[in-house]
Amino acid sequence: MLVASRALIGVAVRSIAVVEDELTLVQYRALVLLVSPGQQNVSDLAEALGVHPSTATRLCDRLVAKGLVHRATSTESRREINLTVTPAGRAMLRSVTARRRKEITRIVERLPAVERTRLRAAFHAFAEAAGEIALPDDAWKLGWSP
Amino acid sequence: MLVASRALIGVAVRSIAVVEDELTLVQYRALVLLVSPGQQNVSDLAEALGVHPSTATRLCDRLVAKGLVHRATSTESRREINLTVTPAGRAMLRSVTARRRKEITRIVERLPAVERTRLRAAFHAFAEAAGEIALPDDAWKLGWSP
């Protein structure tokens, strides 16, 4: 089990390495958080990342400077700021996911078809069992998710 | 598949969070690298981490200051330095692995015995298939392994 998880981490790591030169891990996490549900302001992001609001502001500064995030004053309260991921930001996230998916596929393809089916079932069962426990607030610490 | 890997990453994340207040991710990675095989000098560490030697020196400074790593001039060439992980360092790594193992066990235990056997087999197969491809030089980029 530990070995398998090590292998998966390896995949995750390499997939993130794709954008390593352009994003830090924290910046990646922020992007991941920002694409997910709906509108999010700076406070939301700060809380999700577990950091001080001022830290979130600076982080956004950098992401905006890179053209990956867009700041927009909220329509219904001029003191809040809606953060949205730009197309460029989305593209960057996609490249990470794509890499990850490709790598996993490549591994699974090495297995005979029968094994493959069993594997999928087993992973599914595991994910279910884990789902009821895991995926806490800081599941992104290593930069994961979409 | 991606979901299951997400779950496993969650586990990894939480296990590392155990020592989060005492170690940075980079420092953890360095410890992991240093416990593995045999003697390693500063250059080896720098290369394994993919950083400049001077960066490795500074990193070691901090780890030594924390009492997690020991510097010892190599016996056969006085310009090299053998880096070893102290008992305290090993203990820290153990706590991470222990946490990880415990969490995985807790998840697996939620499955019926039959499923469990199948799961183990499937993960094993996956690990094997992955092993032949993956685990490249930078598999440790986020600090993984033991």
Next chain:
DNA sequence: CTTGTCAGTTGCTATCGTACAACTGTTGTG
């Protein structure tokens, strides 16, 4: 023995993440 190479360190600098405190607007409440 001199010179070149190698391992490691140190000086300097830059960036990032981080927090706290103080400040500016904005919103809501009395």
Next chain:
DNA sequence: CACAACAGTTGTACGATAGCAACTGACAAG
């Protein structure tokens, strides 16, 4: 309306990571 509470930003400061350049000491080749 006045004042408190809130969202976000800015000033300031620190530690960690990171690299380059210059240096020291040690080894190797000639």
